[in-house]
Amino acid sequence: MAAGTAVDWREGLDAGDVSSEILVKTAFERIRRLDPLLGAILAVNEERSLQLARAADARLRAGERSPVLGLPIVLKDNLNWRGLPVSCGSRVLDGYMTPYDATVVDRLLQAGAVPVAKANMDEFAMGSSGEYSAFGPARNPWDTTRVPGGSSSGSVVAVAAGYAPLALGSDTGGSVRLPASFCNVTALRPTYGVLSRFGLTAMASSLDQVGPIAATAADLALALGAMVGRDPLDSTSSDLPGAERLASFRPKDLKGLRIGLPREYFGDGLEAGVRSLLEGALRVYADQGAEIREVSLPHTRYAIDTYYLICTSEVSSNLSRFDGVRYGHRAKGGNLREMIAETRDEGLGAEVKRRILLGAFCLSKGYYDAFYLKAMKARTLIARDFEQVFESVDVLATPVSPGVAFPFGVKTEDPMAMYLADAFTVTAPLAGLPCLSMPAGFTAGLPAGIQLIGPAFSDVMLLETAHAFQLLTTHHLEIPPPLSA
Ligand code: GLN
Numbered sequence: 001m002a003a004g005t006a007v008d009w010r011e012g013l014d015a016g017d018v019s020s021e022i023l024v025k026t027a028f029e030r031i032r033r034l035d036p037l038l039g040a041i042l043a044v045n046e047e048r049s050l051q052l053a054r055a056a057d058a059r060l061r062a063g064e065r066s067p068v069l070g071l072p073i074v075l076k077d078n079l080n081w082r083g084l085p086v087s088c089g090s091r092v093l094d095g096y097m098t099p100y101d102a103t104v105v106d107r108l109l110q111a112g113a114v115p116v117a118k119a120n121m122d123e124f125a126m127g128s129s130g131e132y133s134a135f136g137p138a139r140n141p142w143d144t145t146r147v148p149g150g151s152s153s154g155s156v157v158a159v160a161a162g163y164a165p166l167a168l169g170s171d172t173g174g175s176v177r178l179p180a181s182f183c184n185v186t187a188l189r190p191t192y193g194v195l196s197r198f199g200l201t202a203m204a205s206s207l208d209q210v211g212p213i214a215a216t217a218a219d220l221a222l223a224l225g226a227m228v229g230r231d232p233l234d235s236t237s238s239d240l241p242g243a244e245r246l247a248s249f250r251p252k253d254l255k256g257l258r259i260g261l262p263r264e265y266f267g268d269g270l271e272a273g274v275r276s277l278l279e280g281a282l283r284v285y286a287d288q289g290a291e292i293r294e295v296s297l298p299h300t301r302y303a304i305d306t307y308y309l310i311c312t313s314e315v316s317s318n319l320s321r322f323d324g325v326r327y328g329h330r331a332k333g334g335n336l337r338e339m340i341a342e343t344r345d346e347g348l349g350a351e352v353k354r355r356i357l358l359g360a361f362c363l364s365k366g367y368y369d370a371f372y373l374k375a376m377k378a379r380t381l382i383a384r385d386f387e388q389v390f391e392s393v394d395v396l397a398t399p400v401s402p403g404v405a406f407p408f409g410v411k412t413e414d415p416m417a418m419y420l421a422d423a424f425t426v427t428a429p430l431a432g433l434p435c436l437s438m439p440a441g442f443t444a445g446l447p448a449g450i451q452l453i454g455p456a457f458s459d460v461m462l463l464e465t466a467h468a469f470q471l472l473t474t475h476h477l478e479i480p481p482p483l484s485a
Contacts, residue, residue, distance in 0.1 A: 006071055006165035006219035013060055013070045020053040020060070020070030020114060027072045027116045030163050034483065040138045040148075040157035042077050043085050043118040052114045059112055067222040067247070069112035072164040076155045077118040078125055078201040079168060079210070081105050088201050089121040089133040089151075092347025093328035102199020103231045104168065104210050111226040116164055119154030123349045124319065125170055125203045127151045128178055128421040131412050132351045140183060141480035142446055146405040149179030152187075152213065159185045159213050161483055166223050167213040172204050173307050174400075174425025176211035177437035181400035181449030184439045184478060186466065187213040188220050191457050192432035193238040195224075196231035204314035207307075207429045216476055217438065217466035221249040224459070242460040251468035252461060255289035260393030264300035265424055271403040273443030278399055281440040281450045284472050285397075295393060297385040300427055302378045304419055307426035309362050309375035316359030319352065354415065383431035386455075395465055396453040399424050400437045404446040424451060434459040438466045439475035447478070 004012075012018040028046055035041050049072075056070035075081055078088045080098040087093045105115065122132040130153025131137045138153040140146040141161045148157045152169025156179035159167050169176040171189035180187035188211055195210040202208060212223040225246035231237040259282070266275070286292055324330040324343030331342030348356075362371040389396065401421055411418040428435040433456055437449040454462040470476050 004165065005215045006222050007216070009071055009165055010067065010222065014065055020056040021050060023070065023072050024049050024053040024114055024116055027163050030161065031117065034161050037144060038139050038141060038157050038161055039136055040120050040154035040161065040163070041117045042087055042120050042135060042154065044116065045084055048083070049114055049116045052109070056112045056114060066111055068108060068166070068226045071113050071166055072116045073108060073113045073223070074117045074119050074155055074158040074164045074167040075105065075115050076121050076152050076167070076169045078121060078170055079105055080199040080201070081115055081118070084118055086118070086201065087135070088125070089123040089135065090347065090349070090352070091134045091329060092322045092343065094347070096328035100199060103196035103233055104227045105199065107227045113166070113226065117158065119152070119158055119167065121154055122151035123352050124201070125151040125172055125175055126315070126351050126355055128174065128418050129153070129406070129411060130179070131408065132349060134349055137408065140405045141483055142183065143405065146407050146446070147182065149182035149405060151175040152179055152211070155213050156180055156183045156185055156187070159215065160480060165214060165219060169211050169213050170200055171209050171211040171429065172207045173311060173429055174422045176213055177400050177425050177435065177449070177451060178421065180213060180437040182405035182447065184447035184476070185213055185215055186217055186220060186436065186438040186476060187211055188224065188436040188459065188463065189429065189434065190224070190240070190459050191434040192429070193236050194240045194434070194457070194459055195227055196234040196237045198231055198233035202318040204311040205318060206314060207311060209429070216470050217436070217463045218249055218470070221246045221463050221467070224463070240459060241457050245460050245464070249467065250464065251471055252464035254285055254468050257285070257290040257395065257465065258393040259285055259290050259292045260295035260389055260396045261292060262295050262297045262300065262389070262396055262398060264297055265398040269402045269423070270399055274399055274403060274448045277441040277443055277448050278397070278450055281469070282397060284469060288468070288472070293393065295389045295396070297389060297427070299378065299381045299385050303382060303427040303430060304423055306375045306378040306382065307422070307430060308419055309371050310379065310430070312355040312359035313362045313372050314359065315355045316363065319356055322347065351415070379430050382427055386431045386433060390455045394454070395462065398451045398453065400449040400451045401425070404443060404448050428453045432456060434462055436462055436466055438469065439478070441475045442478070447475070
């Protein structure tokens with residue numbers, strides 16, 4: 001994180017030491033200077049952002065004080081922000097301008113946050129590295145020969161490179177947590193329903209959640225507080241218990257906190273360097289009086305299969321709307337059928353096509369029972385594992401990914417290898433649970449995160465538990481060396 005945390009800027013704005021206009025101009029300067037190399041940004045509307053910044057400054061001058069007022073924020077390009085393109089990292093939406101705001105964007109705007117850019121991403125949020133964007137990959141600011149992680153690649157790079165103190169991504173099976181781990185930032189996937197999905201372009205609706213990204217858990221608390229609350233436009237949304245604690249945010253008292261280590265997450269596949277960072281992080285908790293014990297989530301071994309069956313099934317249904325009739329790109333094609341087929345052929349990338357085909361197959365007559373229905377049953381077993389384990393522990397701690405950021409190209413030829421990067425991030429979403437990734441340190445010069453998973457609607461407790469850790473450590477304050485200038 002190069003340019004100060006959201007909490008720092010909050011104090012600066014409230015004290016009148018800095019203006020929103022200056023923060024937003026600085027964001028654009030950094031984007032102009034750094035983004036030709038990092039590739040995190042797909043679209044900006046500088047004039048609109050500056051207008052919003054000036055409006056925020058007027059509210060500040062009038063004495064208004066609120067958590068995100070005047071703070072720049074970057075939005076993943078699958079979130080709708082009126083009057084800007086929403087590409088979802090895909091050619092199929094070429095030329096499409098959205099006519100409405102996602103609920104989370106609307107709430108941020110009401111609260112005075114200033115969106116500054118739409119961020120690069122894997123096409124339709126399918127991917128773990130950022131390499132499946134139709135517009136070229138974003139790069140990891142810690143080592144630009146390596147992936148930043150995906151699918152919220154650009155949002156995470158924008159925070160890691162200090163374009164803005166806050167960003168929004170989306171997390172279906174790890175897409176804010178995995179890149180956060182690879183780029184040394186903090187990201188929350190809230191309990192399913194805590195943030196409205198209205199205006200988040202659907203990938204797999206039973207799994208998709210909007211997730212805030214920032215340098216610290218305290219920064220995430222600012223952003224989350226501005227967006228929570230049931231939304232009549234999303235029938236799956238709900239209120240967040242304890243949301244008022246986000247406003248007077250305090251670290252969790254760690255004495256007696258029961259932290260479970262699921263043994264299935266610490267097997268042979270875990271790189272030694274990452275394992276020792278986790279051990280170091282757990283010692284920090286133990287030194288403060290947390291009780292650490294081993295637990296078991298026996299159905300974890302079915303998680304990747306279950307996730308990819310359910311995800312692709314939902315993808316095959318959700319993506320049928322991109323047909324050349326309603327949005328973006330339209331192929332020349334002869335009759336309607338040919339036009340739709342050609343639009344999809346020209347507009348969609350290989351990974352998206354692969355998932356549509358796989359999902360359509362899973363749902364087809366004759367295979368539904370063998371694949372989709374079985375996956376739904378496995379999903380229930382995975383959720384039950386968590387219910388049982390949370391009878392004896394308060395929170396789970398796990399790796400985010402088996403390794404650190406990998407070099408470009410090493411997993412793109414082998415879809416299974418890419419899917420396995422998600423082994424530790426897909427389980428909690430299958431159970432609808434909140435989880436976060438925060439910096440745990442560096443191994444061979446590259447960052448790796450630790451994941452905390454909590455019971456449903458324990459989002460605030462999770463952030464407080466992360467905040468307590470960050471008050472005792474400095475990993476999250478490390479800046480990518482090439483950007484420290
Ligand atoms: N990497 C996972 C996938 O490709 C998760 C993506 C996401 O969370 N959007 O499905």
